[in-house]
Amino acid sequence: MNPILKKIFIFVSVLLPLQLFAQIPYGNNPETAKYVQTKDAKIYYEIYGSGKSILLIHGSVYGYINEFENIFPLLTKNHKVIAVALRGHGKSEIGDRNYSYDLFAQDMIAVLNAENIDRIDIMGFSSGAITAVKLAADYPERVVKVVSIAGALGAKDKTPKRKQQQKEMTADEFVAANKNFVDSRKKLMPQPDRFTDFYEKLMKVNDDPVWISEKAASEIKSPVLVVGGDRDGYFPVEEFLRMYSIIPNSKLLILPDNGHVDACQNKVMYIDFALPFLEEN
DSSP states (O other), rough: OOOHHHHHHHHHHHHHHHHHHHHHOOOSSTTTEEEOSSSSOEEEEEEEEEEEEEEEOOTTTTTOGGGGGHHHHHHHTTTTEEEOTTTTTTOOOOOOSOOOOOHHHHHHHHHHTTTTTTEEEEETTTTTHHHHHHHHOOGGEEEEEEEEEESSSSSSSSSSHHHHHHHHOOOOHHHHHTTHHHHHHHHHHHHHHHHHHHHHHHHHHHHOOOOHHHHHHHHHOOOOEEEETTOSSSSSSHHHHHHHHTTEEEEEEEETTHHHHHHHHOOIIIIIIIIHHHHHH
C-alpha cells in the first residue's frame, strides 16, 4: 500500500469511532428510546452498551441525558448504561404529583422493574446524585453501589449565593433569561405548554431543606463514592465532607479546580476513580 494512503487510512480509522459517538443524538434517539408508565407520567429512558448495568441519572433544570454525551463512550465500553430522563426533563412527562426525591426514586424503580433488573450500580450528577443516594437509602435491596457527583443531602446545604439566586428567579424570569435553552427544551417536551408548571414544581423540591435525612443517610448499606469539586457554586466542599462523614461505607473524592458541572464532565474522574470504584470487590 502507498505509504501516504496507509497514513490516511490509519488516521481515518482512528477518527471514525469518535465521529460516530459525536453523531449519536443522546436524549432524542429513536433507536434506543423506551418509556415506562408510572401512575401519572411516562418516563423516558435510553439504553446503550452491554455488560454490567449502570443506572445513569442527570441533573435538574438545565440537565438532561445529553449532558453525558462525552462520557457515554467511557461508560459503555464495558457496561450497559440505562440513562433516564427525570420527569419533566426532555421527553419525560411532567405528571401531576408534587415533586420530591421520593417521587424521583419511585420513577427510577419503575424503570428497573420494566427492565427486570433486581440490583444495579447507580451514577448520578447533581439532582441525579441526590436521587441515587435516595435510592440507596430507601431501596437498599435494589442498589449495589452509588457514585454521587456534586450531590447533597438538602437545600439547606447550598451556598448562600445559590439559595438567593434561586429564590429571586420566577419562571417567567427564567424563561426570559434562557430563551434559547427553553425553546430547544420545549421541542423535546411532550407537554411544552406546561414548562412554567414544570419549573415551579422543580423549584419547590429544590428548596426543600432536607432531601435525605441524616438518619437515613447514616443507615445506607451500599458503598458510595462522594464526588465534588472544590469550586462548586451550588454546594460547598464542607457538604461533600459531611456526606462522607455520615454515610458509613463511603469514599470521598474532591476534584481540584472543578466547579459544579466540571465534576460531571471530568473524564479523568470516571476513568481513574468512578469506574474502578464500581469494579472493586
